Amino acid sequence: MDQRTYDRFFSSITDLRGDLFAYAFSITKTREDAEDAVHNAIVKAFDGLSGLRSPNKLKPWLFRILKNECISILRQKKRFVPLPEDIPGAEARSESDLDLENCVADLGTELREAVVLYYKLGYSTAEIAKLTDTPRSTVMSRLARARELIRKQLEGENYDG
Numbered sequence: 001m002d003q004r005t006y007d008r009f010f011s012s013i014t015d016l017r018g019d020l021f022a023y024a025f026s027i028t029k030t031r032e033d034a035e036d037a038v039h040n041a042i043v044k045a046f047d048g049l050s051g052l053r054s055p056n057k058l059k060p061w062l063f064r065i066l067k068n069e070c071i072s073i074l075r076q077k078k079r080f081v082p083l084p085e086d087i088p089g090a091e092a093r094s095e096s097d098l099d100l101e102n103c104v105a106d107l108g109t110e111l112r113e114a115v116v117l118y119y120k121l122g123y124s125t126a127e128i129a130k131l132t133d134t135p136r137s138t139v140m141s142r143l144a145r146a147r148e149l150i151r152k153q154l155e156g157e158n159y160d161g
Helices: 003-028 031-047 055-077 095-106 109-120 125-132 136-154
Strands: none
Touching: 003 031, 003 055, 003 109, 031 055, 055 125, 095 109, 095 136, 109 125, 109 136, 125 136
């Protein structure tokens, strides 16, 4: 493997570090677990870099590794993780913002993943489809379902997340 591949890898990691952490945090719901998952994913990606056939697929490949690391960490702990109070940037949030975050946190993993990638990290539905190896129509359905569940919860209707 040539030096350009390594340089591209480290440049991508630097550019994506905030997104990687936010994505991991949306799954694990704790800062420590998210940091561990990101670290483990980067190490695994670096170790497996020689197996990556197309450098253009680095980003979705890395997000899939990260998702698997998050799931692995959650399985190891086998516990429910409540929404922590130390969410990055939580200090200046209004009550309605916290209600919305609690609703998002209550969503199932796949719905929460789509919401965080789309609304918080700004990825398009096409990009999310690539990152999660899911059809674009499925991503759009998950976003619609998540919006409906959040709306119902905020309006006080029964929630079946």
